[in-house]
Amino acid sequence: MKPTLFALVAAVLSSSALLADFTTPFASPPYTLDASIIGLEGWESRLKTFSDDGTSARLVAVRWDEYRPALLLYGASIRNDFPSTTSSKVRVTVRIAFTFPTPGPHLLQTRILIQNAPFGEIAFKCHPGGGLGFGDGTPQLKKILVPIEQVRINAYYTLTIDVDYDAATYDVAVTGLKRDGSPLSVEEKGIAFETKGGALKGLDLITASSARTYIQQLRIESL
Amino acid sequence: MSLLSVATAFSELAIETNFPGGNARVESVDGDTVTIGPDNRDSKPWFYWNFAVKGAAGRTVTFVMNPMHIGTRGPGVSTDGGVTWKWLGVDAVKDGTFSYAFPPEADDIRFSVGMPYVKSNFDRFLASYQDHPFVHQEVLTNTGKGRPAPLLRLGDPKQKAPYAVGLTARMHSSEMMGSYLLEGLIQGVLADDERGKWLRKNVEFFIVPFADFDGVEEGDQGKGRSPHDHNRDFGDGSIYPEVIAIKDRLPAWASGRPLVFFDIHDPALKGDVFEVIQLLSGETPGQEAALVDYATLLERDQQGEFLYRKNMIMKFGTGYNKIDVEGPPPIASGWARTLPNCILGATIEFPYATAGNMEVNAESTRSFGRDMAWALAGFLQKKSQEEKK
Numbered sequence: 001m002k003p004t005l006f007a008l009v010a011a012v013l014s015s016s017a018l019l020a021d022f023t024t025p026f027a028s029p030p031y032t033l034d035a036s037i038i039g040l041e042g043w044e045s046r047l048k049t050f051s052d053d054g055t056s057a058r059l060v061a062v063r064w065d066e067y068r069p070a071l072l073l074y075g076a077s078i079r080n081d082f083p084s085t086t087s088s089k090v091r092v093t094v095r096i097a098f099t100f101p102t103p104g105p106h107l108l109q110t111r112i113l114i115q116n117a118p119f120g121e122i123a124f125k126c127h128p129g130g131g132l133g134f135g136d137g138t139p140q141l142k143k144i145l146v147p148i149e150q151v152r153i154n155a156y157y158t159l160t161i162d163v164d165y166d167a168a169t170y171d172v173a174v175t176g177l178k179r180d181g182s183p184l185s186v187e188e189k190g191i192a193f194e195t196k197g198g199a200l201k202g203l204d205l206i207t208a209s210s211a212r213t214y215i216q217q218l219r220i221e222s223l
Numbered sequence: 224m225s226l227l228s229v230a231t232a233f234s235e236l237a238i239e240t241n242f243p244g245g246n247a248r249v250e251s252v253d254g255d256t257v258t259i260g261p262d263n264r265d266s267k268p269w270f271y272w273n274f275a276v277k278g279a280a281g282r283t284v285t286f287v288m289n290p291m292h293i294g295t296r297g298p299g300v301s302t303d304g305g306v307t308w309k310w311l312g313v314d315a316v317k318d319g320t321f322s323y324a325f326p327p328e329a330d331d332i333r334f335s336v337g338m339p340y341v342k343s344n345f346d347r348f349l350a351s352y353q354d355h356p357f358v359h360q361e362v363l364t365n366t367g368k369g370r371p372a373p374l375l376r377l378g379d380p381k382q383k384a385p386y387a388v389g390l391t392a393r394m395h396s397s398e399m400m401g402s403y404l405l406e407g408l409i410q411g412v413l414a415d416d417e418r419g420k421w422l423r424k425n426v427e428f429f430i431v432p433f434a435d436f437d438g439v440e441e442g443d444q445g446k447g448r449s450p451h452d453h454n455r456d457f458g459d460g461s462i463y464p465e466v467i468a469i470k471d472r473l474p475a476w477a478s479g480r481p482l483v484f485f486d487i488h489d490p491a492l493k494g495d496v497f498e499v500i501q502l503l504s505g506e507t508p509g510q511e512a513a514l515v516d517y518a519t520l521l522e523r524d525q526q527g528e529f530l531y532r533k534n535m536i537m538k539f540g541t542g543y544n545k546i547d548v549e550g551p552p553p554i555a556s557g558w559a560r561t562l563p564n565c566i567l568g569a570t571i572e573f574p575y576a577t578a579g580n581m582e583v584n585a586e587s588t589r590s591f592g593r594d595m596a597w598a599l600a601g602f603l604q605k606k607s608q609e610e611k612k
Binding site: 055060062063064067072099100101102153154210211212 | 416523524526527528530532577579580581582590593597
């Protein structure tokens with residue numbers, strides 16, 4: 001891989017070259033079923049004052065997914081300060097599902113905030129005009145990948161985002177199911193961004209208490 | 224069969240109710256416009272209706288109803304003779320009026336206030352468990368009209384399980400969505416997972432799927448039936464054979480084992496508290512605490528399509544969970560709570576079409592039933608651990 005100024009800076013910033021990438025091996029120890037992930041492998045509450053009762057971020061066997069393990073979130077506000085990515089090409093993969101009411105006027109949302117991500121937040125917004133896509137912290141999504149009308153309850157969506165810092169573009173692909181159960185595939189390539197942040201480093205997960213979010217996979221890789 | 228048959232001829236158009244669960248009162252037929260509503264029969268005014276339209280292929284027919292007799296997602300529609308149902312959608316209804324464009328090949332389209340469920344639906348469901356060693360189909364009793372009312376027992380025939388669970392549905396015959404909930408509960412008990420296995424090893428189930436079996440098959444409202452309905456028949460001097468049989472057989476079958484009893488209902492059609500899943504707690508602090516324990520596990524462990532929250536428990540004496548009598552109310556769950564071995568007895572109210580802003584349909588309702596079974600295992604496992612201490 002051709003070294004770039006960005007990669008060099010990222011490498012210097014990285015606190016651990018051995019842990020440059022982040023992944024969630026929920027099927028392996030120290031994670032155990034029916035237990036909170038807080039306190040494991042860097043996961044912690046975002047707010048020191050937050051009193052966790054062990055239910056807001058819990059590893060479960062997902063019954064509608066043949067009992068495969070996933071992180072179940074509701075009313076969660078957690079973070080993980082994983083080390084910086086180290087390459088000029090980075091892939092972010094999220095396999096995620098939701099249980100949510102019929103879209104209404106109230107704001108229900110799931111937010112995955114990866115520090116310095118050029119695509120913004122990965123967000124699910126359950127209100128008219130919402131859906132699965134990218135957000136910027138405001139109530140509306142800035143890019144809708146799967147409109148709320150097409151999001152199927154308790155069905156996984158796999159988002160793959162390939163960031164190319166040299167080209168200052170990213171590609172995004174989503175696979176999953178439409179509301180009616182038929183296959184869904186969305187792809188956009190070469191979305192331009194302005195380089196202004198550093199490497200990907202650290203993430204926050206925030207979810208509403210009146211919806212449920214399942215994360216089966218969350219991976220950030222330096223390619 | 225003493226079913227009401229209404230065949231109204233206009234050209235080839237016919238409105239029929241001569242099938243299990245059929246119910247309608249045709250007010251008028253004017254061209255392609257049918258004014259129709261529920262037939263209350265011996266009940267107070269209620270909202271159940273279920274009719275078939277024949278001879279309308281290729282035509283668009285408009286149905287005019289009282290808006291109070293159509294739920295939050297419009298009428299249920301079945302194109303396969305009542306086997307499966309979908310909501311037509313609330314947008315298809317305006318002021319109680321909806322139109323339906325019958326496909327050219329449609330010769331039997333059914334419409335209902337809900338998603339009707341009768342004995343043939345239950346038989347179809349049980350067919351997949353026909354040879355299951357833990358499934359035992361029996362007769363509870365003969366009904367007032369001579370029908371053999373089904374009783375389903377689930378359990379290991381080789382051993383006596385330490386816990387007993389009684390489940391009843393359709394005390395009010397028209398409350399059909401509760402039957403899909405019951406299907407989900409049964410699926411959860413028979414599931415090939417850790418909780419299902421634990422339940423089958425440690426619990427026996429006494430299940431009455433149709434507590435007012437004549438009413439279910441004949442399409443009665445059931446609710447508010449004269450002189451009183453089946454769920455008001457649990458005091459002294461019971462008059463309905465199914466209720467008499469439950470009161471006689473269930474305590475003997477439980478034989479003093481710790482008993483959980485759930486009686487499954489649907490509430491009124493729409494509005495406010497009727498669009499929320501409600502667990503109704505009993506009149507004593509102990510029963511209320513037991514229900515909170517159960518609901519806590521249900522909220523934590525649910526994975527179905529609904530999002531139940533334990534703060535939805537309707538405490539005794541609040542909302543519609545009250546009856547002006549001293550002591551336990553003479554309803555099914557109230558009667559169960561008088562049994563000395565009843566550790567939890569509750570009424571479940573499951574909405575017709577919308578629950579907490581989420582769509583109620585056959586499959587989503589089953590998913591909540593499966594969640595209830597999962598939580599039931601957790602509740603009894605906790606009891607078992609407490610007893611061992």
